Amino acid sequence: MTHQHLQGRWNAELQATTHGATPQPQPTLAVLQLGPHPELAHSVRGTVQRDGTTAQVSGDVDDGDLTLEESINGTNISATWTGRVVEGSCGKEIRGTWNNAQTPNTQQPFVLRKQAGWQ
Numbered sequence: 088m089t090h091q092h093l094q095g096r097w098n099a100e101l102q103a104t105t106h107g108a109t110p111q112p113q114p115t116l117a118v119l120q121l122g123p124h125p126e127l128a129h130s131v132r133g134t135v136q137r138d139g140t141t142a143q144v145s146g147d148v149d150d151g152d153l154t155l156e157e158s159i160n161g162t163n164i165s166a167t168w169t170g171r172v173v174e175g176s177c178g179k180e181i182r183g184t185w186n187n188a189q190t191p192n193t194q195q196p197f198v199l200r201k202q203a204g205w206q
Contacts, residue, residue, distance in 0.1 A: 088148050088178040093121050093131045096202040101137075101185055101195040119144060119199065148172070153181050153199075164188050168197065 099117040117137035124130035124145060132145040135157060142165065146155035155168035170183020179201040187193035 088151055088172050090123075090129045090131050090147050092178045093148055093153075094123060096120050097181075097199045098202060099135070099137075099197055099199050101197045103195070115195070142166075144168070153183060170197065170199065 097119040099119055101115040101117065103114060115137060117135050119133060119135045121131040121133035121144070124132040127145075127147075130145060130147045132143070135142050135144050140159070142157050142159045143161050144155045144157050146153065146168070148154075151172040153168065153170040153172070156164045157166040157168065159165040165188050167186045167188065168183060169186070170181045172178055173180040173182055181199040183197055183199075185195045185197050
């Protein structure tokens, strides 16, 4: 998988973290729109929309490993997405962990699914 395969629209499902016997809320849904990075070859840049807010994301994929940095203010990293392309998914599904940079040890498993459309 290359950075070009990352380009397009992805639906993300972030799972709620477990807190003992506390009932789990529904997963958080987000939409990522990724395109070529204007300054870095072999990278992508775009947006993530979640809970009525939009943040910037940029990153790449290297040998099936995804790394995205998310920024709410466009300057500081507010979260990271690290994952791995699912074997047999033809590059259309990535699973990993979303990490909140402001609150250490705040992690949420995620699944990214590529949406069909023109590339």
